[in-house]
Amino acid sequence: MKNLGNLMKQAKEMQKKMAEMQKALESHEITGEAGAGMVAVTLNGKGDMRGLKIDPKLMDPDEVEMLEDLLKAAHADARTKVEAYTQEQMKEMTGGIDLPPGMQMPF
Numbered sequence: 001m002k003n004l005g006n007l008m009k010q011a012k013e014m015q016k017k018m019a020e021m022q023k024a025l026e027s028h029e030i031t032g033e034a035g036a037g038m039v040a041v042t043l044n045g046k047g048d049m050r051g052l053k054i055d056p057k058l059m060d061p062d063e064v065e066m067l068e069d070l071l072k073a074a075h076a077d078a079r080t081k082v083e084a085y086t087q088e089q090m091k092e093m094t095g096g097i098d099l100p101p102g103m104q105m106p107f
Contacts, residue, residue: 017093022046030085032078039070041078045086049075 025045033040038058042051058067 021089030078030081032074032081034070034073039074041074043078043082047082
């Protein structure tokens with residue numbers, strides 16, 4: 001019965017840490033770039049877009065497809081950085097234990 005009490009205590013501590021981490025992720029911002037910085041997308045740690053910067057030189061009606069590609073590339077770069085940051089934070093929270101492939105944080 002004592003082990004069950006310890007297990008419940010650990011579960012509550014983990015739940016508290018997860019809530020704190022999710023709050024921290026919401027305020028942490030990461031920027032991805034494309035086109036040598038001509039397009040930048042800023043996401044928070046939960047993947048919500050917080051900012052978008054486009055170099056005015058890219059505002060050519062004949063180059064819309066290139067701008068679209070740069071936007072997608074900058075978003076993908078930011079998303080990759082967010083995922084790496086989130087995994088690092090999760091690793092710290094779990095004491096260095098990696099999550100199994102495909103297992104994601106619950107948010």
